Amino acid sequence: MYGVPLVLPVVPVVLFALITWQVVADGPLIGLDERLSRALVRPDRFSELLSDLGNVQVAVPVLALAAGFAAWRARSAGRARWWLPAAGAAVLMALVPLLVVPVKELTDRPGTPVVPPATGYYPSGHTATAAIAYGCTALLLLPWLRTTAARRGLVLGCAAAVLGVSYGLVRRGYHWPLDVVASWCLCAALLMGYVGVLSRSSRRTSAGTPSSRSGPS
Numbered sequence: 001m002y003g004v005p006l007v008l009p010v011v012p013v014v015l016f017a018l019i020t021w022q023v024v025a026d027g028p029l030i031g032l033d034e035r036l037s038r039a040l041v042r043p044d045r046f047s048e049l050l051s052d053l054g055n056v057q058v059a060v061p062v063l064a065l066a067a068g069f070a071a072w073r074a075r076s077a078g079r080a081r082w083w084l085p086a087a088g089a090a091v092l093m094a095l096v097p098l099l100v101v102p103v104k105e106l107t108d109r110p111g112t113p114v115v116p117p118a119t120g121y122y123p124s125g126h127t128a129t130a131a132i133a134y135g136c137t138a139l140l141l142l143p144w145l146r147t148t149a150a151r152r153g154l155v156l157g158c159a160a161a162v163l164g165v166s167y168g169l170v171r172r173g174y175h176w177p178l179d180v181v182a183s184w185c186l187c188a189a190l191l192m193g194y195v196g197v198l199s200r201s202s203r204r205t206s207a208g209t210p211s212s213r214s215g216p217s
Contacts, residue, residue: 050168
């Protein structure tokens with residue numbers, strides 16, 4: 001299941017850095033971003049409900065349930081380091097505010113005309129919360145689903161939740177489009193790093209586990 005080349009997380013990190021530079025320097029992308037926002041913003045109840053899927057009160061309990069289930073199944077199956085995927089997902093979730101809040105303070109970006117005057121909208125914390133919570137939920141549950149249809153449904157459902165939050169935030173005017181895209185980049189790097197750690201741990205465990213035919217090493 002797992003396996004991510006170490007170089008891959010560098011790509012979204014570079015994109016995140018470029019977008020952040022544009023926000024700080026008020027570069028050409030900002031004008032395009034503002035025009036796109038004006039074309040997309042249509043505040044309504046549906047977009048607000050979609051954005052609420054990125055609330056901590058919604059997304060984190062979903063992740064907690066997935067982590068608990070995955071840990072229980074791994075322990076029941078007698079897997080070494082059965083706790084690692086769930087613990088890693090919890091660490092990743094805890095990293096979201098630790099990474100997002102300082103960038104918000106650094107960039108001090110104002111919100112769209114739809115929201116009350118304030119700053120600190122870049123990057124989108126709701127998008128980051130949704131991406132990590134629902135992304136980790138998919139990664140935690142995939143190994144325990146037996147059919148291709150179930151795996152596909154899980155991935156599509158989690159992806160739809162993240163995209164729904166992203167769309168809702170932009171449509172409602174809670175965030176500029178670049179706020180959301182930057183959070184995608186940041187969370188893509190975090191999720192790829194998470195997968196890489198799990199992959200290396202799995203390989204080390206497999207290499208250190210004696211086969212039933214050869215006996216103890």
